Every structure is written in C-alpha cells, then in structure tokens.
Amino acid sequence: MSTTWVPGADDSGFGADNLPYGVFVRGGAAPRVGVRIGDHILDLAGALGEPEFFADSLNPFMARGSTAWRSTRSKAAGMLAADAARPQAEPHLVPLAETRLLPPFTVGDYVDFYSSLEHATNVGRMFRPGEEPLNPNWRHLPVAYHGRAGTVVPSGTDIVRPCGQRRGDTGEPVFGPSTRLDIEAELGFVVGTGTSLGRSVPTDAFAEHVFGVVVVNDWSARDIQAWEYVPLGPFQGKSFATSVSPWVVPLDALGAARFAGREQVPAPLPYLHRGADWGLDLAMEVRVNNELVSRPPYAAMYWTPDQMLAHLTCNGASLRTGDLYASGTVSGARPDQRGSLLELTWNGAEPLELDFGRRGFLLDGDTVAISATARGMGGGTISLGEVRGTVVPGNC
Known part of the structure; x- marks a missing residue:
C-alpha cells in the first residue's frame, strides 16, 4: 500500500494513491487548485508554482492534456510520499477544515x-x-x-x-x-x-x-x-x-x-x-x-x-x-x-x-x-x- 507522511491520511480513503483534485479558498485569499491528502489539501499553486493552479477552476489545468496530468500527479505523489520531500511540501499543506470548497470545474456541456x-x-x-x-x-x-x-x-x-x-x-x-x-x-x-x-x-x-x-x-x-x-x-x-x-x-x-x-x-x-x-x-x-x-x-x-x-x-x-x-x-x-x-x-x-x-x-x-x-x-x-x-x- 502507498504510504504518506501526512498524519492519518493512509487510512482515510484519501491517501497517496488517490490525490483527487479540487478548488478551495482559505480565509480571504484567492481560489487555488489543490489535491486532497487525508484531512488536508496540498496547495499546488504554492507547491508547484504553475499558473494553472492559481485559478478558480480546474479547467486551465485540464486543458493542458494528459501528459501534464500525469506529470503533476507524479510530482504531488512524490512530495507526499517521500520523507525527503516533506520540508518542501509541508508549508503548502492546508487543513481541510480551514477551507471552503468551490465547484471543481466549470461545466461546458x-x-x-x-x-x-x-x-x-x-x-x-x-x-x-x-x-x-x-x-x-x-x-x-x-x-x-x-x-x-x-x-x-x-x-x-x-x-x-x-x-x-x-x-x-x-x-x-x-x-x-x-x-x-x-x-x-x-x-x-x-x-x-x-x-x-x-x-x-x-x-x-x-x-x-x-x-x-x-x-x-x-x-x-x-x-x-x-x-x-x-x-x-x-x-x-x-x-x-x-x-x-x-x-x-x-x-x-x-x-x-x-x-x-x-x-x-x-x-x-x-x-x-x-x-x-x-x-x-x-x-x-x-x-x-x-x-x-x-x-x-x-x-x-x-x-x-x-x-x-x-x-x-x-x-x-x-x-x-x-x-x-x-x-x-x-x-x-x-x-x-x-x-x-x-x-x-x-x-x-x-x-x-x-x-x-x-x-x-x-x-x-x-x-x-x-x-x-x-x-x-x-x-x-x-x-x-x-x-x-x-x-x-x-x-x-
């Protein structure tokens, strides 16, 4: 079983082998894209810095195509599973309870x-x-x-x-x-x-x-x-x-x-x-x-x-x-x-x-x-x- 250093995540259904995407706001900050890990969200805007993650929808990221999807998933999984990457990722880990979730994508048809x-x-x-x-x-x-x-x-x-x-x-x-x-x-x-x-x-x-x-x-x-x-x-x-x-x-x-x-x-x-x-x-x-x-x-x-x-x-x-x-x-x-x-x-x-x-x-x-x-x-x-x-x- 894939494991993560995030406390409690392995047995939550939202471990390192899941990493679903969503859009969240924290306090008065602008919306951002993240992946859920246990009872936290890894803020991809902060962790990876790519412009598509400073957004109120997954649409800009999704439009990049499957190569970008798989590359991002691999990077996020590595940051959350490897102890060596913990110092890099932990500052961008946001407690889910402190956020408000937005609709994850803008529906076309x-x-x-x-x-x-x-x-x-x-x-x-x-x-x-x-x-x-x-x-x-x-x-x-x-x-x-x-x-x-x-x-x-x-x-x-x-x-x-x-x-x-x-x-x-x-x-x-x-x-x-x-x-x-x-x-x-x-x-x-x-x-x-x-x-x-x-x-x-x-x-x-x-x-x-x-x-x-x-x-x-x-x-x-x-x-x-x-x-x-x-x-x-x-x-x-x-x-x-x-x-x-x-x-x-x-x-x-x-x-x-x-x-x-x-x-x-x-x-x-x-x-x-x-x-x-x-x-x-x-x-x-x-x-x-x-x-x-x-x-x-x-x-x-x-x-x-x-x-x-x-x-x-x-x-x-x-x-x-x-x-x-x-x-x-x-x-x-x-x-x-x-x-x-x-x-x-x-x-x-x-x-x-x-x-x-x-x-x-x-x-x-x-x-x-x-x-x-x-x-x-x-x-x-x-x-x-x-x-x-x-x-x-x-x-x-």
Missing part, C-alpha cells in the same frame, strides 16, 4: 446516459407492463439525453423542489410542486481536452480526453417526467438540478478498479468495440437522512465510459474542457442495489420503512448523500468522496 441494464429493465417493467422492457435500440447504443450545464451544482447545494406540469388524479394536466421527487446515483466523467467539430473520439482514446470522475446525483421529478417524456424524452423533470461531488478523482487513481466490463449481447458495432478495459468496480452507497438505503454496484453497468464517449462524439459533436457526462442510474440485480427511489419503492407502490418514517419519494427536509469507493493501486481503499443535497420547498 452536460449529457446523461442510461447505461444500467437493470435500471432500464426495471423502468420498462414499471411504465410498459406486459411489453418488452427494453426498447429495440437499447442493447445497440448507449442511450442518453442532453441536460443543462447551468443547473449542475456542487455538493451541499439545497435542492428546491421543482414546479411543473403533471397528470392530475383524474387525468387532466395540473401545475404545481413535484410530488415524486427522486434521486439517481451516478458516476460522472469530466472531459479534460476537447476536440474540433466533426471529429469523433474512438474508444481507445478515452483516457486522453477524460481527466477524471465525480459522484453525481441526477435529481429527478418522476411525475413531471412521466407526463412530458413522450415523444422527446426528459426535460423539466430533469433540468432543475444535478449535484456533483467536490473532488475529481483522476483516472490514474482507478487503475486497480478497472476490468473488462460485463458481456454485451449482441456485440456492438465496430465503433463501440472496447479499446481497453474500462469497466469499473466501484462500490456506491445511498443514504437518506443518514440511513443507508442502497448499495449500487458500478461493476454491473452495461455500457462502459469509453463507449459512452465514442457514441457521444460519433456524429462529430465536439468536446470542450469541462464537459460532463454521467453514467445514468447505477443499479444492480438485487432490490437493495437499486440506485433510485423509483426502483427501490417500485414507483411508490412499496414505500421504504425507514427509522425516520416511510418514504416513497422525497419530502421537504430530506437530505440525500451518495458516496463511492474503489480499490486503490496500493491495495487499500480510495474514496471518491460524497455528493449531498437537502430538499427545500418549491416556489410554485
């Missing part, structure tokens, strides 16, 4: 996929009973929709219950606050280097364009979504808020979590053939008001992130630094592995009996926290952090 076979099957059975749960295209391409970059918010942001149009009790349309507010436990992928319009990204170039990952909660108003989604798909039921965790875990930290991914039948078209092993064995947990309600396994996902990126760009759509695309709800085969309340309660028909009360969907005041962990390159466990949000009343 946001795309949300629908990559879990179990989630898609469950949803199909609920909304199309008696029919084949998967649409004919589902096993041939990673289905997705375009979301709103402007409503991607950092962890800790309150979530205002959305207002919208939905089907009333007697079938007529009504307007008001959503009564079926839900969550979706997801993994997000942050684009570092962009592409020009008209160029596609093959699966084997995934790691040259994607900088790292974040934990995502794609909040969903199921009643608004159910009324609007035919024929063009999600809109108002999805666009009001998407929360992301404050730390971007670099792809290089996830090497021990990689595997080939699950079998795909039928075999996808050639442009979706996997260029490398980018299935990810991550353990996720969903808590409502601090009570564990689900453990979604990311290893169960059908489509892998390199395939998602290849499909996203196959028509020549360009990438920009800071683009975010998410996996879609992560769900496993067991009932306790479902990554949304929609599935956990079977569209509210089977409410959860929790210590604080019964829940079909979220009530005002409920706090949802989604976290993820993985095996680290040093053999221990690394943390991807947590994304958290509390529901507050709407303004209808």
Whole structure:
C-alpha cells in the first residue's frame, strides 16, 4: 500500500494513491487548485508554482492534456510520499477544515446516459407492463439525453423542489410542486481536452480526453417526467438540478478498479468495440437522512465510459474542457442495489420503512448523500468522496 507522511491520511480513503483534485479558498485569499491528502489539501499553486493552479477552476489545468496530468500527479505523489520531500511540501499543506470548497470545474456541456441494464429493465417493467422492457435500440447504443450545464451544482447545494406540469388524479394536466421527487446515483466523467467539430473520439482514446470522475446525483421529478417524456424524452423533470461531488478523482487513481466490463449481447458495432478495459468496480452507497438505503454496484453497468464517449462524439459533436457526462442510474440485480427511489419503492407502490418514517419519494427536509469507493493501486481503499443535497420547498 502507498504510504504518506501526512498524519492519518493512509487510512482515510484519501491517501497517496488517490490525490483527487479540487478548488478551495482559505480565509480571504484567492481560489487555488489543490489535491486532497487525508484531512488536508496540498496547495499546488504554492507547491508547484504553475499558473494553472492559481485559478478558480480546474479547467486551465485540464486543458493542458494528459501528459501534464500525469506529470503533476507524479510530482504531488512524490512530495507526499517521500520523507525527503516533506520540508518542501509541508508549508503548502492546508487543513481541510480551514477551507471552503468551490465547484471543481466549470461545466461546458452536460449529457446523461442510461447505461444500467437493470435500471432500464426495471423502468420498462414499471411504465410498459406486459411489453418488452427494453426498447429495440437499447442493447445497440448507449442511450442518453442532453441536460443543462447551468443547473449542475456542487455538493451541499439545497435542492428546491421543482414546479411543473403533471397528470392530475383524474387525468387532466395540473401545475404545481413535484410530488415524486427522486434521486439517481451516478458516476460522472469530466472531459479534460476537447476536440474540433466533426471529429469523433474512438474508444481507445478515452483516457486522453477524460481527466477524471465525480459522484453525481441526477435529481429527478418522476411525475413531471412521466407526463412530458413522450415523444422527446426528459426535460423539466430533469433540468432543475444535478449535484456533483467536490473532488475529481483522476483516472490514474482507478487503475486497480478497472476490468473488462460485463458481456454485451449482441456485440456492438465496430465503433463501440472496447479499446481497453474500462469497466469499473466501484462500490456506491445511498443514504437518506443518514440511513443507508442502497448499495449500487458500478461493476454491473452495461455500457462502459469509453463507449459512452465514442457514441457521444460519433456524429462529430465536439468536446470542450469541462464537459460532463454521467453514467445514468447505477443499479444492480438485487432490490437493495437499486440506485433510485423509483426502483427501490417500485414507483411508490412499496414505500421504504425507514427509522425516520416511510418514504416513497422525497419530502421537504430530506437530505440525500451518495458516496463511492474503489480499490486503490496500493491495495487499500480510495474514496471518491460524497455528493449531498437537502430538499427545500418549491416556489410554485
């Protein structure tokens, strides 16, 4: 296991084999870029002095490309792991408790996929009973929709219950606050280097364009979504808020979590053939008001992130630094592995009996926290952090 001289860091999930990136402010100082190590942040602006780290976003650094990403990670790891480098690094170590975290990157575009076979099957059975749960295209391409970059918010942001149009009790349309507010436990992928319009990204170039990952909660108003989604798909039921965790875990930290991914039948078209092993064995947990309600396994996902990126760009759509695309709800085969309340309660028909009360969907005041962990390159466990949000009343 990789070790560090920073006290307590080795067993924190944020050791020397993780080093996720974030943006922080301390006191009245200007924002800076750093990497988390235990309960501290290594201030990269002070430690390395490069101009991209005197910034309020990771975007300038991410735009430098994969060679710079790997070089910086190697330098930071060396400073934190080697006792000889301690005098150089320690003056730039900032206690996390003395900082305020900012959104880690400026979001360009946001795309949300629908990559879990179990989630898609469950949803199909609920909304199309008696029919084949998967649409004919589902096993041939990673289905997705375009979301709103402007409503991607950092962890800790309150979530205002959305207002919208939905089907009333007697079938007529009504307007008001959503009564079926839900969550979706997801993994997000942050684009570092962009592409020009008209160029596609093959699966084997995934790691040259994607900088790292974040934990995502794609909040969903199921009643608004159910009324609007035919024929063009999600809109108002999805666009009001998407929360992301404050730390971007670099792809290089996830090497021990990689595997080939699950079998795909039928075999996808050639442009979706996997260029490398980018299935990810991550353990996720969903808590409502601090009570564990689900453990979604990311290893169960059908489509892998390199395939998602290849499909996203196959028509020549360009990438920009800071683009975010998410996996879609992560769900496993067991009932306790479902990554949304929609599935956990079977569209509210089977409410959860929790210590604080019964829940079909979220009530005002409920706090949802989604976290993820993985095996680290040093053999221990690394943390991807947590994304958290509390529901507050709407303004209808």
